[in-house]
Amino acid sequence: MLIDRRTAGLIIASVVLALATPALAQFQPTRPLELVAHNGPGSGNDAFARTLAALFEQEKLVPVRVQVVNKPGGGSTTAAAYMASKAGDPNTLAVYTNTWLIDHLVQQAAQVSLYQTLTPVARVVIEPGLFVVRADAPWNNLKEFIEAAKAAPGKLKQSGGSITARENIVRQLLAKSTGANWAFISFPSGSERMAALLGGHVNLMMIDPGEGIEQVRAGKLKVLAQLADTRLAAFKDIPTVKESGYELPKIPQVRGVIGPPNMPAEALAFYEGVFKKLAQTSGWKKYIADNYFEDGHQGAAESRKFLAEFEGELREQLQTTGAKIVR
Amino acid sequence: MDIINGLVQGFSVALLPVNLMWCFVGCFLGTVVGILPGLGPAATIAMLMPLTYGMNPASGIIMLTGIYYGAKYGGSTTSILLNIPGESSSVATCLDGYQMARNGRAGAALGIAAIASFIAGTVGVILLTLMAPPIAQIALAFSSPEYFALMLLGLSLVVLLSGASIVKGVLSLLIGLWLTSIGTDLFTAESRYVFGQTVLVGGIDFMVVAIGVFALSEVLSSIESRDETNVLPVPRGILNLLPTWEELKACRFAFVNGSLVGFFVGVLPGAGSTIASFISYGIEKAVSKHPEKFGTGVPEGVAAPEGANNADSGGALVPLLTLGLPGGSATAIMLSALVMWGVKPGPLMMEERPDVFWGLVASMYIGNVMLLVLNLPLVPVFAQILRVPVFVLFPMILGIAMVGAYSASGRIFDLALLAGFGLLGYLMVKFRYPTAPLILGFVLGDAMERALRQTLMMSQGDITTFAERPIAAAMLAIAVLILLTPLLGYFNRWRTKAIEG
Known part of the structure; x- marks a missing residue:
């Protein structure tokens, strides 16, 4: 390969930025959209995926049916491998959490890199x-x-x-x-x-x-x-860790959405737009408030950069826990 | 008096025609889902949840819960008829249920399963009605040391499940314990026995093991016997398809045992209905006058586990509704549905939303009656399946087994595992190794190891902590007693011999 994946990603990202508006008109999913969750029904991650699916349909953000698919096994390992096998598919997305980064760092079998192999679409929420x-x-x-x-x-x-x-x-x-x-x-x-x-x-x-x-x-x-960085609206009287007198590096608990490797640029632009619109809907704002989340919205290029930096920090922080780092 | 007022209010909600309809829809769907191996209540509730977004919370939760306990009624059907457990909580039902079918008592077994489910399900709801808040506090007193003692008590039942040879039983148990340790270790985040295979990192699915060892090995054994005339007998006449009075009388204790064990194990967030059904089966065998007949098709061997897994439904709602703590994946989805409707399960729910709390409880009394009425007439219908000739029936079992194992996880690799476990089960039967201890080890091993390590981490490695906790100590003492009974048998035989000599 003449260019490595990261450069390719940057090129895709810049193309996306350049074409953002026209591209939206170009791509429309035609098959039901598959939304992969790495746990079974009943897990927080599955509930999050199903909420997204419901809001997509309720707010008419995608013209097709959204189907949640559970790929449990080995933390995120099975789901990540499944996504990696879907290269170029514009109709499959997965919801990720910190687990995807961490499994890749500590599990020999978790070979798929969240931001190098797969295509980050958006970061969505931060959990305090x-x-x-x-x-x-x-x-x-x-x-x-x-x-x-x-x-x-x-x-x-x-x-x-x-x-x-x-x-x-x-x-x-x-x-x-x-x-x-x-x-x-x-x-x-x-x-x-x-x-x-x-x-x-x-x-x-x-x-x-x-x-x-x-x-x-x-x-x-x-x-x-x-x-949390600043006191949450629902917990105004509770001091943050920093206010309690302790300095901690930033360790956000994030949830976001990832696409398969080499996702077509138009499809990526379309889904990026979907999450941008989602963040503005009242249904989404209610969901964030009901669950005491912080809105952590970032687009494709931004979230890729975030994931790369965050992985580096996690690698360092995980050393302190005694977990064996394999990558 | 609060309880009576609550129930009156509950029935006024549950008896609304619209809620009666949703209760029926839930129970009906649950029965269907229970009958189909592989499709579990959790997946079904998750799929149907979006349909309930617009519903009133009481109607919605009445329907979703109907699916949850309805599935446990249906789960016994394929266990008894085809030796394929419909749900993991019905695996214990295979042990005697399928043997009853082989003895020509398939209809009786199905009938007993339905009646046990009804009695224990209703007792579970009564206990939920009467003592939800206090029993939740007792559940909180249960922690890792108590869980370890409970699991060890369950494992000691291996002595009772192993039949003629204890050595073979223990070997079978050890294989089960090993299989359950495959996967990622919770405490170190490292993989165990995965041999570099990504597919094994998540461990092995229980349904794959159970279907392989029970259903597939049965098919293999029958191929070997090449006995095509050996159709399972189905008696003629509707009366012969129902349990006899003697069979029901033999189940008297099993109904009580299943109800109580199922409810109390169900209340614990870290146990679950599969464990409840096995423990209840073990207790039934331990107190029986003819323990040697278990595994050959005794009715109480069906009634105890089927009762336990239904009483478990009432038990599992205790921590869900009064503490906001779901014990399994199906109840976790019910929790998120309640939160979505703005009902907040937890210590305040009974006061703040009595309509939902008591409406749901009252609907479960009605739902259990509906399920009995729905399931009993199906008994003669389902029993006819066994009239199908062997050259059709066994390929059908093979097909259902494969679909069941595949749809539990959606991985092709699990079909290879299924074949492997089928072969293992076949060889075990051929060399007279009991398969039940393997299944028991697989079910309990993981939770037992976890509980032991948690206990020792909590006590900084001090093992005397078990002796300081009365519930744990009592259960451990019973486990030791059970483990000593075979030695007692040896001693008795030796003494008899000595006296005769």
């Missing part, structure tokens, strides 16, 4: 995180918890998902910068993590706001701090 403890816990802010953890090393516990998940990276970074030490217990499902916290078997959990807001409202949990 909340540090929660039981309402009857003795700590009222993040500092008190960290001081308590320092006083009794290894005694306090946090429930979470895989060790490569954001909550563990954040824990390791906080522990490293403060010298505190508390345990991280992995549970496969969000329900089990929350049940362990509510039952008092662990002391701390970092949640998506949508996951535990009902428990906060019912007075069963309290929020110590929020992991």
